[in-house]
Amino acid sequence: xxxxxxxxxxxxxxxxxxxxxxxxxxxxxxxxxxxxxxxxxxxxxxxxxxxxxxxxxxxxxxxxxxxxxxxxxxxxxxxxxxxxxxxxxxxxxxx
Numbered sequence: 001x002x003x004x005x006x007x008x009x010x011x012x013x014x015x016x017x018x019x020x021x022x023x024x025x026x027x028x029x030x031x032x033x034x035x036x037x038x039x040x041x042x043x044x045x046x047x048x049x050x051x052x053x054x055x056x057x058x059x060x061x062x063x064x065x066x067x068x069x070x071x072x073x074x075x076x077x078x079x080x081x082x083x084x085x086x087x088x089x090x091x092x093x094x095x
Contacts, residue, residue, distance in 0.1 A: 013038065014052045021062065021072035028069030 016038055021029070029037075031053070040046050053070060056062040063073050066086060 013048055014056070017049070017052055017056070018061070018072070021070070025072050025074055028065055028067075028071040030069055034070065 017034065020034070020037055031050070034040075034053075035046055035049055038049065040049050053062065057064055057070075061073060063071050065071070
């Protein structure tokens with residue numbers, strides 16, 4: 001993705017992504033909404049956006065819910081985030 005030019009400086013995609021998501025903390029957005037907001041055009045732009053999101057997910061800065069929506073984790077919640085278990089729970093009559 002080409003970095004945007006603001007005020008004569010080049011702003012990389014990762015910084016623009018974090019800036020946008022930090023303005024709407026707690027509100028999950030889809031990858032498609034992010035690509036629209038960041039004006040990702042073409043396959044290379046979308047791939048670079050996806051790679052940046054994957055890096056930030058691994059670093060614990062972003063979170064992904066079970067529906068695939070991405071949200072920003074504020075500094076306080078990054079360390080306090082509980083582990084999530086996903087799956088089916090089977091219960092029988094006898095326990």
